[in-house]
Amino acid sequence: MFPSPLLREFYARPTLTVARELLGMRLVRLLDGVRLSGLILETEAYIGETDLGCHAKAGRTHRTAVMYGPPGHAYVYFTYGMHWLLNAVTEPAGFPAAVLLRAIQPLEGLERISLHRQGRDCLGPAKLTQALAVDGAFNGFDLCDPSSGLWIEAGQPQPDSAVLTGPRVGLYTVPEPWKSVPWRFRTSG
DNA sequence: AGCACGATGCTCT
DNA sequence: GAGCATCGTGCTT
Numbered sequence A: 001m002f003p004s005p006l007l008r009e010f011y012a013r014p015t016l017t018v019a020r021e022l023l024g025m026r027l028v029r030l031l032d033g034v035r036l037s038g039l040i041l042e043t044e045a046y047i048g049e050t051d052l053g054c055h056a057k058a059g060r061t062h063r064t065a066v067m068y069g070p071p072g073h074a075y076v077y078f079t080y081g082m083h084w085l086l087n088a089v090t091e092p093a094g095f096p097a098a099v100l101l102r103a104i105q106p107l108e109g110l111e112r113i114s115l116h117r118q119g120r121d122c123l124g125p126a127k128l129t130q131a132l133a134v135d136g137a138f139n140g141f142d143l144c145d146p147s148s149g150l151w152i153e154a155g156q157p158q159p160d161s162a163v164l165t166g167p168r169v170g171l172y173t174v175p176e177p178w179k180s181v182p183w184r185f186r187t188s189g
Numbered sequence B: 001a002g003c004a005c006g007a008t009g010c011t012c013t
Numbered sequence C: 001g002a003g004c005a006t007c008g009t010g011c012t013t
Helices: A015-022 A110-117 A125-132
Strands: A026-031 A034-047 A074-079 A083-089 A097-108 A150-153 A163-166 A184-187
Touching: A015 A034, A015 A097, A015 A184, A026 A097, A026 A125, A034 A110, A034 A125, A083 A125, A097 A110, A097 A125, A097 A184, A110 A125
Parallel strands: none
Antiparallel strands: A026 A034, A026 A150, A034 A097, A034 A184, A074 A083, A083 A097, A163 A184
16 A cells, blocks of 8 residues: 555645545554554634734744645644644645644554553644654645655545534634634534 | 643744 | 643542
8 A cells, every 4th residue: 555645736725625624534644664543533724814813823934934835734833832733734835824633533553652642532633743743843744745754645534414613722812703713623423 | 521720842022 | 021723630510
């Protein structure tokens, strides 16, 4: 089996579409030649400089530069002094947007994942990166190039009946309407 | 089941 | 110096 990452055209679309369609896809991390993977269960969309919940609200900075680049790349950032969060850059180059990957159901490399997580779940954006050993070294990596060691493949497409939407999580001081727009997607099963 | 809290360090003003 | 796109523990209902 050769890796077959989703194509760049998949990511080069409106961020809400990508966030919705990433549900049920398979996130793969090649670690020491071993596949660790999980089904994507939850995502959030962050869309442009006008979205005051998006890091790009500050414009183009060292931190946000990757979001301004071509779609299909990883935007990985550090937060709360200890956690790495993984995003997939979306929309055509020049427009800063990304989809935050918030939860997976482990599928391959279960023993290794369980070791990384000390037997706990992978339902949370920082839990997911810890499970797959993804950190800042992956920032800017191309998810469409399997030699990066990190990519997303086709998985189990989710029907609309299995998809829930709601407000994004953790944006305590973000003003409305950005705080409450229903840009969080998750599978109900 | 649901809060409250502390850990811990980078980013931008 | 303030503010984080969080997590795990520990305590209360």
